[in-house]
Amino acid sequence: MECPSCQAVFARKALKQVRKGKHGVETQCPKCEQWLMFEPKMMMTKNVGLAILLIFSVANFFLDNSDYRLVCSFLGLAGACIAFYGVFKSKLVPAKE
Numbered sequence: 726m727e728c729p730s731c732q733a734v735f736a737r738k739a740l741k742q743v744r745k746g747k748h749g750v751e752t753q754c755p756k757c758e759q760w761l762m763f764e765p766k767m768m769m770t771k772n773v774g775l776a777i778l779l780i781f782s783v784a785n786f787f788l789d790n791s792d793y794r795l796v797c798s799f800l801g802l803a804g805a806c807i808a809f810y811g812v813f814k815s816k817l818v819p820a821k822e
Contacts, residue, residue, distance in 0.1 A: 729817055731757040751820045760820040771811030777804030 727734050733756035742753035744760070751762045778801050785797035 726817060728754040728757060728759065728761065729819060730754065730759040730761075733757065746820055748821070761817040762820040763815045764818055767811045767815035769811075771808050771815070774804045774806070774808030774811055777801070778808060779804075 726737055726740075731754065733754065735755055739755045740752045741755065744751050744753075746760070746762060748762055748765050749768060751760045753760055781797045781801040781804060785794050785801065788794050788797060
């Protein structure tokens with residue numbers, strides 16, 4: 726991970742200080758002690774993808790028609806891909822006080 730303030734590169738395990746902020750979980754850079762958060766749009770993308778995955782996975786459990794089950798499986802896979810995109814493309818930004 727890279728701090729946007731000091732451009733220091735550190736591992737995720739180095740993040741020790743965590744707090745609940747207005748826009749979600751915030752963490753403190755171990756080098757410059759700037760409070761950081763993940764981009765809100767990417768976190769929303771991740772949450773939408775997880776919701777799509779959950780909804781269509783549960784719906785797939787209750788369906789008997791194999792055609793609908795196949796559609797629900799593909800939509801669940803699409804939700805998982807959206808969630809992964811939100812996780813892997815998100816960057817740290819300075820947290821607003």
